Amino acid sequence: xxxxxxxxxxxxxxxxxxxxxxxxxxxxxxxxxxxxxxxxxxxxxxxxxxxxxxxxxxxxxxxxxxxxxxxxxxxxxxxxxxxxxxxxxxxxxxxxxxxxxxxxxxxxxxxxxxxxxxxxxxxxxxxxxxxxxxxxxxxxxxxxxxxxxxxxxxxxxxxxxxxxxxxxxxxxxxxxxxxxxxxxxxxxxxxxxxxxxxxxxxxxxxxxxxxxxxxxxxxxxxxxxxxxxxxxxxxxxxxxxxxxxxxxxxxxxxxxxxxxxxxxxxxxxxxxxxxxxxxxxxxxxxxxxxxxxxxxxxxxxxxxxxxxxxxxxxxxxxxxxxxxxxxxxxxx
Amino acid sequence: xxxxxxxxxxxxxxxxxxxxxxxxxxxxxxxxxxxxxxxxxxxxxxxxxxxxxxxxxxxxxxxxxxxxxxxxxxxxxxxxxxxxxxxxxxxxxxxxxxxxxxxxxxxxxxxxxxxxxxxxxxxxxxxxxxxxxxxxxxxxxxxxxxxxxxxxxxxxxxxxxxxxxxxxxxxxxxxxxxxxxxxxxxxxxxxxxxxxxxxxxxxxxxxxxxxxxxxxxxxxxxxxxxxxxxxxxxxxxxxxxxxxxxxxxxxxxxxxxxxxxxxxxxxxxxxxxxxxxxxxxxxxxxxxxxxxxxxxxxxxxxxxxxxxxxxxxxxxxxxxxxxxxxxxxxxx
DNA sequence: CTGAAAGCGCTTACAG
DNA sequence: CTGAAAGCGCTTACAG
Numbered sequence: 001x002x003x004x005x006x007x008x009x010x011x012x013x014x015x016x017x018x019x020x021x022x023x024x025x026x027x028x029x030x031x032x033x034x035x036x037x038x039x040x041x042x043x044x045x046x047x048x049x050x051x052x053x054x055x056x057x058x059x060x061x062x063x064x065x066x067x068x069x070x071x072x073x074x075x076x077x078x079x080x081x082x083x084x085x086x087x088x089x090x091x092x093x094x095x096x097x098x099x100x101x102x103x104x105x106x107x108x109x110x111x112x113x114x115x116x117x118x119x120x121x122x123x124x125x126x127x128x129x130x131x132x133x134x135x136x137x138x139x140x141x142x143x144x145x146x147x148x149x150x151x152x153x154x155x156x157x158x159x160x161x162x163x164x165x166x167x168x169x170x171x172x173x174x175x176x177x178x179x180x181x182x183x184x185x186x187x188x189x190x191x192x193x194x195x196x197x198x199x200x201x202x203x204x205x206x207x208x209x210x211x212x213x214x215x216x217x218x219x220x221x222x223x224x225x226x227x228x229x230x231x232x233x234x235x236x237x238x239x240x241x242x243x244x245x246x247x248x249x250x251x252x253x254x255x256x257x258x259x260x261x262x263x264x265x266x267x268x269x270x271x272x273x274x275x276x277x278x279x280x281x282x283x284x285x286x287x288x289x290x291x292x293x294x295x296x297x298x299x300x301x302x303x304x305x306x307x308x309x310x311x312x313x314x315x316x317x318x319x320x321x322x323x324x325x326x327x328x329x330x331x332x
Numbered sequence: 333x334x335x336x337x338x339x340x341x342x343x344x345x346x347x348x349x350x351x352x353x354x355x356x357x358x359x360x361x362x363x364x365x366x367x368x369x370x371x372x373x374x375x376x377x378x379x380x381x382x383x384x385x386x387x388x389x390x391x392x393x394x395x396x397x398x399x400x401x402x403x404x405x406x407x408x409x410x411x412x413x414x415x416x417x418x419x420x421x422x423x424x425x426x427x428x429x430x431x432x433x434x435x436x437x438x439x440x441x442x443x444x445x446x447x448x449x450x451x452x453x454x455x456x457x458x459x460x461x462x463x464x465x466x467x468x469x470x471x472x473x474x475x476x477x478x479x480x481x482x483x484x485x486x487x488x489x490x491x492x493x494x495x496x497x498x499x500x501x502x503x504x505x506x507x508x509x510x511x512x513x514x515x516x517x518x519x520x521x522x523x524x525x526x527x528x529x530x531x532x533x534x535x536x537x538x539x540x541x542x543x544x545x546x547x548x549x550x551x552x553x554x555x556x557x558x559x560x561x562x563x564x565x566x567x568x569x570x571x572x573x574x575x576x577x578x579x580x581x582x583x584x585x586x587x588x589x590x591x592x593x594x595x596x597x598x599x600x601x602x603x604x605x606x607x608x609x610x611x612x613x614x615x616x617x618x619x620x621x622x623x624x625x626x627x628x629x630x631x632x633x634x635x636x637x638x639x640x641x642x643x644x645x646x647x648x649x650x651x652x653x654x655x656x657x658x659x660x661x662x663x664x
Numbered sequence: 665c666t667g668a669a670a671g672c673g674c675t676t677a678c679a680g
Numbered sequence: 681c682t683g684a685a686a687g688c689g690c691t692t693a694c695a696g
């Protein structure tokens with residue numbers, strides 16, 4: 001198997017002790033310039049690379065963090081993960097990717113495996129009202145940042161202002177004169193979707209407009225379910241002049257259902273999505289949507305986590321709320 | 333900070349030595365049933381979880397692997413990563429995600445950081461003809477599996493038969509009577525795209541048909557570049573009756589360019605893509621495409637890596653070639 | 665079946 | 681500035 005060169009090999013070659021090699025490499029502790037030179041040459045010659053495990057064991061740090069998400073195949077998470085990773089790399093950290101499919105046992109399993117001295121901190125994009133294990137971690141002063149979804153408790157988090165985003169999306173439709181807006185929403189037990197529902201409601205209430213509850217479908221996820229949900233509304237024969245889907249995939253599915261019925265977009269029904277996936281401008285007609293700063297959210301969450309890890313004392317929790325941008329294309 | 337319970341705490345509480353705790357937990361070495369019981373109770377009571385670093389340092393294993401990909405935002409990689417992770421989890425491994433953006437220095441940086449005893453193996457989805465560092469790793473008998481892209485050298489790899497896939501895609505267009513097929517291809521220095529080009533050529537050659545080189549555009553990546561590439565062909569005034577894009581995103585971009593010119597799909601120009609992204613059936617008209625078994629590729633690559641890691645002796649390299657499936661929708 | 669000891673590869677007070 | 685020693689938390693021959 002692979003020959004591993006250790007700090008002792010370097011010490012021997014450079015004619016110094018292991019301690020000195022360690023010091024020369026750390027840079028923090030003064031070492032005679034000439035000695036340092038010899039050490040560096042030996043390191044070079046042997047292609048030495050310190051064993052991160054031994055270092056971590058000694059220092060109680062691994063420079064590794066865990067990123068816990070529902071599913072990387074959900075199209076907002078690749079960009080989120082990139083944001084996390086790019087910042088992690090910048091600070092010398094490495095990222096362990098954990099998909100849970102919203103399963104609490106899977107998540108607990110990951111947390112147990114990663115927590116004890118394995119990783120220096122965790123980022124959760126899976127928080128729900130049932131995430132008591134996250135509260136437990138925070139209580140133990142383990143570095144944690146929430147991402148995308150926040151919790152009732154005041155914990156460090158980076159999220160989008162979903163209430164305002166949904167309010168703005170709905171208001172656009174209202175300004176366009178629509179009065180019967182169908183809402184295709186995600187699981188309302190997830191904070192994100194509850195807030196979007198509230199924003200939708202508030203935009204109506206502000207103008208004193210009634211909402212037809214029958215036009216609201218919740219717990220929908222993905223293009224296919226979006227298609228089915230829209231088709232169901234159509235089959236019930238309910239009239240509507242606009243449709244707000246709380247994800248672009250649901251919007252795409254809905255558009256397909258509308259087109260199949262010969263309903264024209266935006267003439268008969270206006271449509272607005274959420275996420276601004278990069279294919280939304282390629283579809284026909286190009287979709288109006290709320291653009292989430294996904295990459296930025298990931299990056300900010302990791303910045304925050306590094307700050308928490310490096311802080312001696314406990315920091316006051318900080319919730320960063322970013323804003324979604326309205327991107328107007330041709331469906332409105 | 334977090335109180336860490338060690339094996340010694342458990343030993344003290346159970347009234348045994350640390351060795352015995354270790355044995356009781358490992359299961360491999362016989363321990364008196366009653367003693368074992370006491371140990372397990374102590375473990376439970378203290379919520380003890382062995383320090384993976386110390387264990388790894390001692391055993392020379394970390395149960396961690398690195399997954400090195402160009403960019404998780406490229407839409408085939410989320411499914412690939414899920415495949416890798418699910419199998420990893422099944423075998424008790426954890427996955428470190430590394431995006432390189434095709435940059436060799438970034439990749440070298442990751443490899444250096446991960447290699448020395450950090451990770452037990454690496455999966456590369458970034459191989460090109462310039463990846464000499466991968467050959468070096470294999471020479472050192474470090475466990476490596478290539479994914480998506482293979483190399484000239486015979487190394488363990490899990491890929492799609494791209495030649496055949498492109499051949500089949502092209503043949504479909506030819507069978508439909510098309511004789512002037514535009515090809516929008518990726519970077520031909522990457523094995524994958526070179527093979528797809530060859531499959532395209534072979535399908536023509538087999539029928540004794542000529543190819544108009546001017547209808548071939550290479551080095552194109554993503555929806556926007558696909559749009560531009562198709563627009564460029566259109567602007568040159570070159571006639572074509574079909575278009576084969578070697579990714580769905582390029583196909584979607586191309587379709588947009590065609591529609592803008594009022595060209596009807598499939599009546600005037602037939603289009604075929606590659607990947608079978610989950611939004612392709614939602615676009616208008618639904619896209620015919622070659623479906624890649626992305627999840628399965630990731631899963632198989634990880635299975636192979638586990639086998640290599642656990643094998644005492646060097647295994648003979650194995651290249652697994654999976655087949656892409658033709659999914660016929662409405663653009664052909 | 666069980667304990668004491670050595671050692672995985674590092675880092676860091678402790679002396680000099 | 682530098683070396684010898686101790687120790688991070690485990691596991692595993694080595695004795696009994």
